[in-house]
Amino acid sequence: MPPDAARRSDRSRRAILVAALELLEALGHSRLTIEAVAARAGVGKQTIYRWWPSKGPLLFDAFLEYGPAGADALPSGVPVVDLKRELRAAAEELAERRFDQVCRVLVHEERTDLVTLLLMPRRMALEERLRTAQRLGEVRADVDVSAAAELLLGPVYQRWFLRTAPLTGEFADAVVDLVLRALTG
Amino acid sequence: MPPDAARRSDRSRRAILVAALELLEALGHSRLTIEAVAARAGVGKQTIYRWWPSKGPLLFDAFLEYGPAGADALPSGVPVVDLKRELRAAAEELAERRFDQVCRVLVHEERTDLVTLLLMPRRMALEERLRTAQRLGEVRADVDVSAAAELLLGPVYQRWFLRTAPLTGEFADAVVDLVLRALTG
Structure with a gap:
């Protein structure tokens, strides 16, 4: 050209x-x-x-x-704090109108490969925080980090997708508290 | 007329x-x-x-x-068995082509009120099983049954909706095992 x-x-x-x-x-x-x-x-x-x-x-x-560039805060190193921060960020991202709408078009067009790409950075960050928690002994060594990430994100995605209830920061925190009980000790 | x-x-x-x-x-x-x-x-x-x-x-x-009528098995009375059976049933229902397609149309048309109605019987059954588990002392008395149901269904709905991974019975069982750890003791 x-x-x-x-x-x-x-x-x-x-x-x-x-x-x-x-x-x-x-x-x-x-x-x-x-x-x-x-x-x-x-x-x-x-x-x-x-x-x-x-x-x-x-x-x-x-x-x-x-779209908006995701400028993330540095992790504090305290697992429960960092996991809550990440899950709240995931919830906020989904609540952003353009992000929400792009994901919904892609789902409707059966392009979940592209939705997954959009959601991937948050998921990777969450898995990174879980690995840190594992190194610090706050998550059991035998926990599958990928399964744990699904457990954390699942309820958030469900509320987003089905709009069953408001996607609040308090809800994200409650999910982290509950799931951490399953992953520790 | x-x-x-x-x-x-x-x-x-x-x-x-x-x-x-x-x-x-x-x-x-x-x-x-x-x-x-x-x-x-x-x-x-x-x-x-x-x-x-x-x-x-x-x-x-x-x-x-x-659509297919949901003929459900009677609960066995053993919480972990009944919760796994319910969560597997939820996963199988979502995998049924017509159910899946009806839900997706409704989501696309922003009629999540109707999707919620379709998903409600499973959710109610799951909450009923959780309440039984609570009476038997296998789920802590202070656990919010509705939040616990979201924790169980979230990862299943996520895999269904985003098609991130196969929606198998083994996956449903693994979710129940993990979540029960968070709800007991």
């Missing part, structure tokens, strides 16, 4: 991603259309379809590039 | 519900259309829309009336 065309193409790509994220926030995922994104970005619909097969992967890229 | 019209109306209603469930099984929820249900049931599209606003509530009614 000649330099000018490459620049134009890159400008279109950015305009599309920004437009998609803005419309997602304004309209919600079910009312967002590729047509509306194209109109707002000043490109043709076909330009979008050349790069993305559907709303899900488009919103996924938009979120990765222009 | 004169008796004949009422009979016709009832016949149409049943034909629509049966057609919806058959098409759901054959096509999956994203390819199922109201048009196709109308054609298969031999009614006009407007007849369907007169009774149901969208796919979700239609499939919900169809599943309640023509």
Whole structure:
């Protein structure tokens, strides 16, 4: 591609991603259309379809590039404190409208591989905290860190996904307290 | 309504519900259309829309009336056995194609009130088992039965919803074993 065309193409790509994220926030995922994104970005619909097969992967890229960057606090080294902090962060992330909506589109399009990618950083951080707790003897040595992470995240994801009850920090704390009883001693 | 019209109306209603469930099984929820249900049931599209606003509530009614009836085994009275049986039943139910698809349509249509209704019988049974365990002293008296049910169901729902890993009976058993550690002693 000649330099000018490459620049134009890159400008279109950015305009599309920004437009998609803005419309997602304004309209919600079910009312967002590729047509509306194209109109707002000043490109043709076909330009979008050349790069993305559907709303899900488009919103996924938009979120990765222009969504909030997760600036995490350094761990305190006290396992119960750090686990609560991580699980609260996971709950807050899910409550963020754009994150929530991108995940829901992807689930609907059966792209749970991409949802898993979005959720992965929190899960990895949580497993890291669990490993630290294990080194400090606050979690039994025979506990499977990955299973323990599922036990912590499961109730949070359930409330998020089914909207059965508010996803509060207090709830995240209560889950950590309960699950830690299962993992210690 | 004169008796004949009422009979016709009832016949149409049943034909629509049966057609919806058959098409759901054959096509999956994203390819199922109201048009196709109308054609298969031999009614006009407007007849369907007169009774149901969208796919979700239609499939919900169809599943309640023509879905599998949950014939449950009597509890054994041994808490760990009965909790495992209930959690396995919950996992199997979610793995049933029509149940899975109806829940996913309803989530997509933001009708989690109806999803919750579908999931409620299992949840109630699980809470009942937890209360029995509490009476027998195998679950601490201060444990909130509703929170404990969320702890058990959360990881199962997570695997179902995100399809992160297979929803096996062994997994359900492992969750019960881990959570019981948190609830006893």
